[in-house]
Amino acid sequence: MVQERVDEREPGASIMLTPSPRSYEEAHAQAVRNIAEQLFPFPTPEYPHFRTFVNEPEVEQRIFTNYGNELAPDIVVLQWPEKLPVMVAEVVTPDMLREDLAENVWAVEARLEGVRFFLYVPSGHAAEAKALLKWAKIKNVALRTWRNITGLKTIDVAAVR
DSSP states (O other): OOOOOOOSOOTTHHHHHSOOHHHHHHHHHHHHHHHHHHHOOOSOSSOTTEEEEEOSSSOOOOEEOTTSOEEOOSEEEEETTTTEEEEEEEEOOGGGOOHHHIIIIIHHHHTOTTOEEEEEEETTOHHHHHHHHHHTTOOSEEEEEEEEOTTSSOEEEEEOO
16 A cells, blocks of 8 residues: 655645734733743832733733833833832733834833833844844843743743843
């Protein structure tokens, strides 16, 4: 008996391999919550005057710039009770690594005076993120990679140089 082996997929098969927008939204929301809980657990005994706000899925805390821009980063750390921004963080999924976000969101947040900007990208996408940061001429960014640890409600974060 002769068996035929198929080496190619049907033309529409690649659609089945692409995650849905809802999958990305769920991954983004979970990553934002996990990163905020693990890395920005303010207030702490060491920093009792800091407060962390998470803008996912609903916006809790906005930041207003001197130029009238209204920002809602994924994670905002404020000095309390003055409500001065100290740190902001954006958590991205692969579909969010785009020039428009780099130019209109990350660049603005990275230029906030006296505020530390963190950008969390999925593991394996650091080179793409670096290229976008360079393209948008964004400096003063703490670039980190993240990945979910399967089976645990935790996230692994690594600094990128």
